[in-house]
Amino acid sequence: MAGVPGTTVMDLIDSLARQDAIRFVSTRHEQVAGFLADGYSRSRRGLGVCLASRGPGAANLAIAVHNAYDESVPLLVLIGQVPSDVVERRAFEEMDVLATFRPMTKWAVEVHQVARIPELLQRAVRVAQSGRPGPVVVSLPLNVLQGVADGAPARRYRPHPPGPAPAAISEAWSVMESAERPAILLGGGAAGDHRVGRGAAGDHDAFLALAETMAAPLLTTWLRQGLVPHGHPAYLGALGYGAHEVSERVIAEADVLLAIGCRFSEFTTKRWTLIAPETRLVHVDIDPMELGRVYVPEVGIVSDARLAAAALLGSAPTADRSARQARLDKLRAQFEQAVHTVQDAPGTGVGSGAAVHVLRTLVERDDIVLVQDAPSFGPWTARHLPLPRPGTFFGSAGGAMAWGLPAGMGIALARPGLRVVTVSGDGSFWMVAQDFETCVRERIPLVNVVMNNFAYGNTRDRQRFAHEGRYLGVFYGNPDFAAFARDLGGFGRRVEREEDLGPAVEEALAQPLPAIIDVVQDPMAGLPPGLMPPAAR
Known part of the structure; x- marks a missing residue:
């Protein structure tokens, strides 16, 4: 559990201090606590929990809650509230917690009786993790937290995810077998549920086998x-900002698209222009409200992603698919050539292409987890970083800057046997840099690679292309991040030459302290050559 101490949660924190089953991590900002819990949940080692006091504390937490809701990440959010006997009197830091958080949560509830805490908390955990996951907020008035419970444990159960209707599977095959140019699109719903023990290395096998069969x-x-x-011969890349032309062409030319666990977001679909109107859609999602929300499917299947993939595999018809396979082999060759053709942009300092080459050596190691923040460096990894294994890369598609460092902390706490390396832009990193001290204090050996171009790179590039280079508010000064790390008791290295980056990262990984690698780039360093930012709309 992560959070910031505050008046209305002190009794809860005191209870945590009198036990040793739950670890409490005190962060320097509530936003960090929320992102840390987000990372813990994404690791699929358990449910991330965060807490904050009412008013400003809860408001600070809202960024992380909104991001988790947008990305379907389960969170249990505990918020201390003013006592019930003064509510609606504009008490000090009073906030209408439920009204604030309802639009960005699966459920928001306030507990008014101590006896109902076990009942409502177990329900909150179930709601957060069931169906389409998401955050749940529980508001706890101070008088409730100061009450005495009888200690009776709550009854718990874990619901089984729904499987597909047999008729829907039959209909899906009738559509998919008619295709000449089929494609499969996996979204976040294909990542598996968030139960302990799930999300292991073999969880992707059903999707790969389905691609081979089709x-x-x-x-x-x-x-x-x-x-x-990414080494599988059917893999053709990720869509979105920085996607290869061949990847987008596969979707644009598809006559049948099997979409599993995806919501057709703006970036994935190039603002809903990538999928052709005549494409026949088979859409699998655990949330029935998602089917037809953007594109109306010919066949809609309400199901857990893996159960649907297994059912489709189990009933796959025998057919000659040699023509499809020949086309797939040609597309795969084009994709591989694009991935390995890395052209760095001119400029001073460390090029982004050189950084990608260093990251390639890291992801080959089976003890490394890579966390991608939301900088303009992201399209480089999307284009040119092959991932040899699933479950070793995490990225935030919710748009919130500053996610990387705290999410990496949560993943590192959930996976203590692995080393977590975050890649952040300097703008994102400096928003939450104060919690590098939390990494030192809590002995979280996170390695933070900061791509430091002294600019809000995404906004700078938009001003460059859409506003004739009239730059305002996008360039700034930075401290020596490596010295900052050392001042807080961590490890720090400043890298200004490309040949020094690999050794600096290896040196950081070889020691037990949290680390910052300050990668100094050209102030105009940003997107891969030829890639333009999406137009503002």
């Missing part, structure tokens, strides 16, 4: 390229 290219949605191993 002789169809398999792609992922934006920043979900960690779902499958």
